[in-house]
Amino acid sequence: MVKNDVLERGLECDVFIGAGLVDLYCKCGRLGDARNVFDKMWDKDVAVWNAMVAGLSQSLEFGEAVEVFRSMWMCGGVEVNSVSLLNLFPAICKLSSVGLCKCVHGYVIRRLFPNSVVNGLIDVYSKCGRPDLAYRVFELMHEPDDVSWGTLMAGLALNGCHNEVLELFDQMMNYRLNVNIVSVVSALSAAGETKDLKKGKMIHECVKKNKFDSDIRVSTPLITMYAKCGELEKALDLFHKLSGKDMVACKDHVLWNVMISAYTRHGRSQESISTFHQMKSNGFSPGLVTFVSVLPAVAYLAAIKEGTSLHGEIIRMGFLSHNTVCNTLIDMYSKCGRLDYAELVFNEINDKDNVSWNVMLAGYALNGLGDCAFDFFTLMQENLVEIDPVSFVSVLSACRHAGLVNEGKRVFALMKEKHNIEPKLEHYACMVDLLGRAGLFDETLQLIESMPMEPDAGVWGGLLGACQMHSNVKVAELALDNLVKLEPGNQAHYVVLSSIYAESGRWADAKSLRMKMSESGVKKTPGRSWVNENRDLPVLEG
DNA sequence: TTAGGGTTAG
Known part of the structure; x- marks a missing residue:
């Protein structure tokens, strides 16, 4: 009614009344009306411009918001103030316009704007x-406040610069600055991502x-930080301690x-599954990510059995339309040895992505x-599926298991020639294994020679394994030399060579190798060579 | 003016 009065009397051109109307229309979501009044006003002050930009931005008309801001800036005849810029910022973010941000940046440093x-x-x-x-802006600030630190740390965390976040946290501690919740939250997330438990505890x-x-x-x-750093007991302890009205709300799905x-990633599968059941008995409904x-x-x-029951639940909850879930199901079934079920799930995916394949x-x-x-790999190419380095690891390792030497060689050549993919260490390791198992030692050594990167223990270890199959003492010695340099203290490699000597009847060499082992402090603890931790932790005597 | 946490393939 008031609005109609104003319109009938033609008062909307008045700068104060017009500004109120633009603001009012924007807040009611009547953007067209706001724009009408705005366009009719011949004398706009900065508040009207700001109200229009804010209104457009809040109505998700980001491009339009930027356009109005530009007009104000270029030919509005008013001075852009702090409010104008703060209204503009969400639009720049949504449009991800670094160029516009740089323009504003220049303006901000030419004139003194508040923090x-x-x-x-x-x-x-x-x-x-x-x-x-963002970092550069921060560095050039005269007096950054706790919000500046928090904003920068949150921004760096958003972009995955976790080490930089932790460095900033250290600086805050060293300078004894006021730490606020935002900076602490960013630092915790960075510590979790980098698995830096020491920093996390600090x-x-x-x-x-x-x-x-x-x-x-x-x-x-x-809690997430402790879980990612492998301190699952601590995480669980804090998790159970969450109590009180607000805290229960935060113990969400x-x-x-x-x-x-966290349990899954740390190999504690049984606990992962039981936590899943606890979640449900606590009244939380598992989601796609669960x-x-x-x-x-x-x-x-x-x-x-657990797997098929989960599969049923997934179907009932309608998650089968999500590729991520289907892909994980296929993986689960094939790791359980049920390729028939895996194929069933695979065939039912309408829009298979390259991960599915x-x-x-x-x-x-x-x-x-x-x-x-091998046939499936051919099918992938016929279906123009994107073949990536992961696909090649699988197909090469399949050739290796099946002893398909020529096929493997052809695939390896195809990587570079047809798909323009540079073989990585794991691809070379597969090929070394494949050729070595076939007893093609000259070819294997040539391949290792040709590697553009330093062969790792996986490559030499594969070669040593092949030597054992074919009782090739000469190449085995070469492989062991390199393995000792890469993994001093791993007794498994010595044991392999020693048994190769023994099989070839070279008892004296076997004996002297054992002597060498005990001299160099390598302890022979048989039969745990598959335990991963032994790779990094040499067992020393004394 | 800053603000969290979960996800698939070797």
Whole structure:
């Protein structure tokens, strides 16, 4: 009614009344009306321009918001102020316009704007994927405040610059600056991502000192940090301690997912599965990510019964339309040795992505069906599926298991020639294994010579294994020489060579090798060569 | 003015 009055009397051109109307229409979501009034006004002050930009931005008309801002800036005859810039920032973020951000940046440094605007600039650069420029803005600030630190750290964390976040946290500690919740949360997430438990514990101390530990925004990243660093007991302890009204709200389904995926990743499959069941008995409904997190644990245990029951649940919940879930199911079934079920799931995917194909291919390779894998690989090419380095690992390892030497060689050549993919270490390791098992030692050594990178223990270890199959003492000595340099203290390699000597009747060499082992401090603890931790932790005597 | 956490293939 008031609005109609104003319109009938033609008062909307008045700068104050017009500004009120633009603001009012925008807030009611009547953008067209706001624009009408705005366009009719011949004398616009900065508040009207700002209201129009804010209105457009809030109505998700980001391009239009930027256009109006440009007109104000270029020919509006008014001075752009802090509010104008703060209204513009969300639009720049959504359009991810680094160019526009740079224009504004220039303007901001030519004139003195308050920290709120400069902090906004840091935020915008980060959200446009330019943490480097965000950092530069921060460095040139006269007096960065705690919000500036928090904004920069959150921005760097967003862009995966986790080490830089932790460095900033250290600086804050060293300078004894005020740490706020935002910087602590960013630092916790960075510590989790880099699995830096020591740093994580330090941040936890700081959390306690500042009494942030009762804040729901801190407890989740805190638990996640412990879970990612492998301290599952600590994470679980904090998880169970969450109590009180707010805390229970924060013990939500994502936090359950954090625990489930942490157990899975740390090989604690049984606990992963039992946490999944606990989640349900606590009244939380598993989501897509929950299934994707628990299924690898099922695969690890080859717990097919659990797997099919999860499959049923996935169907009932309608998650079968998500490729991620189907791909994980295929993987689970093939690791349980049920390629028939894996194929069933694969065939039912309407829009197979290259991961779907890769998982299925890996399934054939894993189950030792070299010919199937090879045919499937051909089918992938016929279907113009994107072949990537992972596909080649699978098909090469399938050739290796099946002893398909010529096919393997052809595929290896194809990598570079047809698909323009440079073979990586793992591809070379497959080929060394394949050629070595076939007893083609000259060819294998030539291949190792031709590698553009330093062969790793996997490559030499494959060669040593092949030497054992063919009792090739000469090449085995060469392989061992290199293995000793790469993994001093791993007794398994010596044991292999020693048995090759023994098989060839070279008892004296076998004996002197054992002597060498005990001299160099390598202890012979038989039969645990598959234990991964032995690779990094040489067992020393004394 | 800053603000979290979960996901598939070798």
